[in-house]
Amino acid sequence: MEFILIPILASLIWAFLPIKSRWIASGLSLISLVVLLTKYNQGSFPDGLVVFDQPWLGESVRFTLVIDQITWFMLFLTQLLLPIIVLSVKDQNQKLIAWAFLMQAGLNGVFMAQDGLIFYLFWELAMIPIYFITLQFSEKDNFVTTIRFFIYTFVGSLAMLASLIYLASLSGGSFAYADLLNTQLSHAQSLIIGGGLLLAFAVKIPIFPFHLWQADTYTNSPAQGSMLLSGIMLKMGLYGLIRWYMPLAAESIDFYQPIVMTLAVVGIIYGGIIAIRQDDMKRITAYSSLSHVGLIAAGFFTLNSSGFNGGLLQMLVHGLNVVGMFLIIDIIQKNTNTRNLSELGGIASKYKFFTVLFFIIVIGTAAAPLTSGFPGEFMLLNSVFKYNSIHGVLSGLTIILCAVYMLRIFQKSALGSNEIAMSEVSFVDYVPLIIVAFSVLFIGLFPQVILEIFTLSVEKLMLDISNAKGVLS
Amino acid sequence: MNPIILILGLPLLGFLINGVLGSKLPKSVVGAIGTASVLGAFIIAILNWNIISQPENNSIHLDLFTFLQIDQLSLKVAFQLDRLSIWMTLIITGIGTLIHLYSISYMKEDDGFYKFFAYLNFFIFNMLLLVLGSNFLMMFFGWEGVGLCSYLLIGFWYKNEDYGKAARKAFIMNRIGDLGLLLGMFLIISQFGSLDYSVVFPQIATGNTSTSMLTAISLLLFVGATGKSAQIPLFTWLPDAMAGPTPVSALIHAATMVTAGIYLTVRCQVLFALSPLTNEIILWVGLGTAVMAALIGLKQNDIKKVLAYSTVSQLGFMFVALGTGAYSTALFHVTTHAFFKALLFLGAGSVIHGMHHEQDIRHMGGLKSKMPLTHLTFLIGTLAISGFPLLSGFFSKDEILTAVFLHNKVAYVLLAGSALLTTIYMFRLYFLTFHGQYRNHHHAFDKVHESPMNMTLPLMVLALLSIVGGALNLPTYVTHSDGFLLSWLKPLFIIPQSIHEINHNTEYVLIGIAVLIFVSGFLIARNIFVSKATVPAENSTGLGGILQNKFYVDEFYNKVFVRPLEITSSVLHDLIDGLILRAFTFGIFPMLKLVGRLNKKVQNGNIEMYLLYMVIAIVLLLGVNLIFA
């Protein structure tokens, strides 16, 4: 419960007290990280530990929060990224932080909820702040984009709600995870229910062709909005996939697996190909994100342990890397007033340290070995290849395409002979970048440390899924 | 302390010190640290030679930690120093030391001096990672890592956008190969459940794996090799990679990194030995590359480009050897090639340095007198690569030719032709550079100078090695036993390397042919470039034009891959994403709005109309539910 109350409290404090320092905000957001770290023991229960349980609405809905290893990991991801993001907020956008805290509460709830409706509740609670962030703090009139984004995801959420209601009606009215898990579905029912859940998650992840909201929203949002969206929000969809879709509608996996795999692979290539020609750095990052998370989704859908572990690892890594990219873009834009590659160049000649960090993040995203991108991508590609070699080869193209566009970004902006006018990068801007760059190298070297956080729960989860499917995969 | 830690650790330490503190340190210190770290690694490798060279297949292992543990698959950060890797280590660190030394002078004017040394050290570290790894994953780390360093070093002068493009091209083409390697690794995982050499190779050797699977794995690994070793179709990056500083070309793009593909194949000897189809493909790809690059080399005018195509061609030679199953021969050629090609590149660098960054051979000539040391060493290099008898290249090339002769006569003829071309273009280069008239109008002949000592010293060392390097694997007819390298590697091969039995008469004929090739090539070149003093034209026509334009391969790739990809990108973004999908998805809102506008017609403010609608609705409600229900 503290992971919900602390952020809400922080949000209220920030919204109503006249504090202005980014450091204080970051400190506020660090509280929950510290609390989380002290609870590492709680996270070591592979079966999950009930941390809160109260009746919420009638007989059917209980406010149940559970922490298991995967949850702990997801919470970790959230609490880790938030201070970084908060630290990068521009001075004139201070109120954004209040929204960000609120969103943190929602996200934490999503990851901990062990009741269908509570899950949905937090799911939406996480979505509202990001809507307002993208709307309120963007540079130009962003209404159409954001409303598209919201409706697009909202349609997905409503499909999920419908599915959950359907499922609950079959489970005798209870929304409790265990009851939903034990509900036997006919094939047709599982197709409908699974389809609804899948739609919600596919939109959020996003899987091709449900990605349409993504590029515009990333491009037009304030940098912190893009970070929150791509760093944490996307992970909700992926988390939902393994925690909610697969165990609950396991009977439908056989039907949806080839479809989702194909779409995910198409998305991987599609995003990659588009990214190589864009001019706007944010847009490139958006499409690269489509490509990367498509791979994660594909990895999950292979239903093997390599895919699950790799996917979870990659969620953290992608979160950090993409936040790093947006930090870079934000700093460049803040100092040069543009983020179009055609207008940039030559940053390296003036900002050596910045360029080094930039390059580390670039190669981290491009999954060079000994950087964080590699282990996850390796496991994911391995799992996809195991599922189907053609899918594996096609999704493997991502390492080529990713190299193409990431190097293009780096080269066009940092290298070259342009003498771009850029004001001094401040220390506060460097801190989050350094954290990200450090993580790129650390995870690149010791991925097993991260894997061990959640690997037992993954086994348990996979057991749930295979039990629900009736066949061990 | 485990020697591997030191071997790997010293260059890494050098990289870290130079990378982090380099900007604050004086250049001499930076250079010293960089060179010393590599030299240290070299010395340690030498010191451990004895341990490795025990009669049984001895090796030193180092297991650091588990990198990834997925179910039963355990991927470890683990290294081994065995006969193959120590050989490679010595080449890498040995030549690396010389080139570091050379670079101290060559790069001393450059702002990025410390950066350069950091990159070089990092490259050495990665290259060592590649050869020292005891599993495919570690090799892949090094494999990608050297690609990354290559990218950094090619684009070292980052302000020049063309260099940047060349660097990117190198990295991306390498990545295409890397994908093949990666997929090969996935197949290995699925087949053998491990990536450790010590697990995989014995399993293959049992012969229980189907040939088609082995062929698939070996082909995928070979795709990786073509990327790194610049074979058809992925060779075009290497000539462009000459954008980097010359020591880089010498170290990375001649002596070490590009031979990673050969190392990979030798390392997986057991795998390749059991996939005959792959061997055949390797043979022909290598052969094609050897011939094609040699042809292109004939018409290049940039001193480094000639050497680059020569490298591609020589790499082709090595693959031909691999294709015939002569693994030790290939490695032998790797070694000798490292000596003389590094020598040639460094010599070229010395020329460029002396000519103040002039690279076009048409603007050189007559440098013999001004740069005697450079000239002499360059000549030795040229002779070595051309196969002047008893120099290192003569032996290694002869071994390859012999192996091919026994394997396939057609291939032999083609490869011999390629060797002839090698001699021609190398002497063309040599003559145009050092003989004849000085032809540069921008830059006075007086200002041309010999390079300083720490540039010529490596040249001399390498020249010496080029001369005597052949001793490393002297042919049977000289020693009446297996060559040193062959016997050195023998314990490593689980399946023994096929030894080509050949009677001495044939062998002498082949040697005769080789000598003939060298002589005729030399004479042709001399005739054209010394006697007639021909200077290559700006734009050749006909076949020459095609050769000068490198068979239009780049243009072909551009038309067939790059442009279509770019067009696809735009189409996907603007048309599919921007229009069609959007129309389908968000088109629903305009549609809804259209329906909403229709409502305007209905909601027109007129009470009578409203009443009429209501009555109609009542009629419908009543009619449907009372009468028809």
Next chain:
Amino acid sequence: MIGIALVFFGGVVTLFLGLNKAESKSLWILRFFMLLSAVLSGAESQGWIDFSTLFKWVPSHMLSFNAFKLSMVSILSFFGFFILSLLPSSQKKGADVLGLFAFALTGAMMMVGSQHLVMLFLGLEVLSIPLFVLAGSEKEDIYGNEAAMKYFLMGAFSTAVFLLGAAYTYGGSGTLVLAEIQMKLSFAAHFGEFPVLLKAGVILMSVGLLFKVSAVPFHFWSPDVYEGSPNRVATFMAVIVKVAGFVAFAQLINTFSPMQIWINQWIVPVSILTILAGNIAALVQKTVKRTLAYSSISHAGYLLLFLILPMEENLPILGTYLLSYGLGTIILFYLMDKYSADGEKSFEMYKNIRNNKIDLAALVIGSLSIAGVPSTIGFVAKYQLFSAAFSQNHYSVYLALLGSAISIAYYFKPFRYALAESNEVDVKQVSNDGLFTQICLITGMLLIISLGLLPMITERIF
């Protein structure tokens, strides 16, 4: 019952005391009575106090209130109080307008408590007739005139249709008491076919009520009339009429519950039509008020889904939904009224809101709640309704969800002007309301949020 008495008494007192005084002075009296009614009825609904002995003389087959209805009376009074507190009083003299509000509210309560067709009819009329007048209470306003005329003519017409239905029902069942009609019907249910008179009767009566709650295609009056009427009256129509109308409607349909399956046949299409048409039409509106009008139409559509449910055990759902609908709608109307004071009718009016944090919060919370976004009571209400309706009819719920998705497009429209920093252009300072109004507003927001987060409270209420 105490509510009817108090509000009526309050109306009369206001009428007499407030005559020839500025409206704002006598408003306090009426507010007091409404609040008192809300509190007392609420207390009675929770069983804390009991006024039934006071009203022993009222036959229970005419007018009776159970706990649910008492809470609805309480909510109606509260909404009345809320509307009169938030939407500002005109400076005109005379308390006649206020009196009419009170009487209309009385009518609404009568509808809620009616157990008899005559009472239902009377309640309907007592509610409607003051509203006809109120719609045109800005006498010089031509739009107000038109609104009054439209509302009156169509309302009278629908009354006639309702009466024909009532007459048929009487003919078919021989009684006007709802409970007895239900009994007759359950007898008939045993013999299979239901009398055609009853069928026609229930359809025609429903048409009358569908008109009142403005369901498509009987909704045509509502956007026009809302637009023409003074904002306060429009709010009253949107909230009070709909709340009372739906409680009465539910009561009526419950009466005919033996033929529920047959009723569902036509309620479901009407409901779906209302949801879709309301939302789609709202999408293209230029003025805020019309958008809100169509929004209230679409909510009528959702509420119609309630009618297909088994009534008794599901009444809390209706209560929650009406509570959430009323709170959200009143807040949005209040903001619309406040920021359209300078004549701006389009959504651009909201650009002036950004300096007023409380109003901004109210806009966000109100919009989110009425759009049914979680953590607000709007979500709880919609969830309960949909999940209950889902067991009866899957497709209607899917379509209703689709409708909710569409509705986001217009509920979020104000944010474009209210929030986006990029739109910072000539922001006018709109004067702040009094403390009392602000307290009311904050109370409303807190209710929305707290009930949304702790929905078990609503279970206690209903």
Next chain:
Amino acid sequence: MLNVFHNLEISHYIYLSTVLFSIGLFGVLFRRNAIVLLMCIELMLNSVNLLLAAFTEYMGDANANGQMFVFFIMVVAAAEAAVGLAILVMVYRNTRKTDVSFLDQLKD
């Protein structure tokens, strides 16, 4: 008195009132003058009244519920007429028209 007409059935009254109702309905749709519209609505109400009276008679409802209903309908009709005419007068004062088809300023 009705027993004189022993072959008169309730259905005849139903038909009669339905016809009357429809005529009123027709008038509402057909006419444009607000005052006539109001009259047509009164006609519709009266047809209902007639029907209710007939039902009361035919059912022998001892409490005469139908007739009571008629009574209240008349009450309402009177109130409606009063308010309606007031509205009409008000509209006429402002627009000098009673034609409803001119009242179409409020629309989408």
Next chain:
Amino acid sequence: MSEISSLPLPFLILSFITILSALYVVTSKNPVHSVLALILTFFSISAHYILLNAQFLAIVNLMVYAGAIMVLFLFVLMLLNLSKESEPIKSNLWGIAASIAAGMVLITLTAAFQKSGIAVMPAPSEGIGLVKNLGRVLMTEYLVPFELSGILFISAMVGAVLLGKRDKNSEELVDLNNKNNA
């Protein structure tokens, strides 16, 4: 329709008059004629009431409707000077549409009744519609609606006054307008 001939003559005649006069109400171009025809309709309906043993209703109908309400209508007509045939004639299309719509209501209802038939009610009892009886019911059972219709009336009254009275402000406004015009 053959059974029509078997119906008692008074009913037929009354119905005939009712329908005819009702039709005249809706078709007459002159509102005053409509009012008069409506009064005739009410008279005939009152006669029906008498046939139906609802004597009190008949009287009240005459008094309230034909008397009070219709006079009110007439009064307003005269007040607004609408007695002439001022109403523009609607297009034929409207007429057709209106008659089809109204006809459809009629047909649907009759068809529904025809289809399922209407239950015949038990024999009538005497004296239901007498004042004495009605009064008793009204004061006992229907006391609540009776009381509450007071609210209806008070609101109608207040409403009518509210709308009918002229505000001082508005007169000033009119004056102002006139001045401006002048």
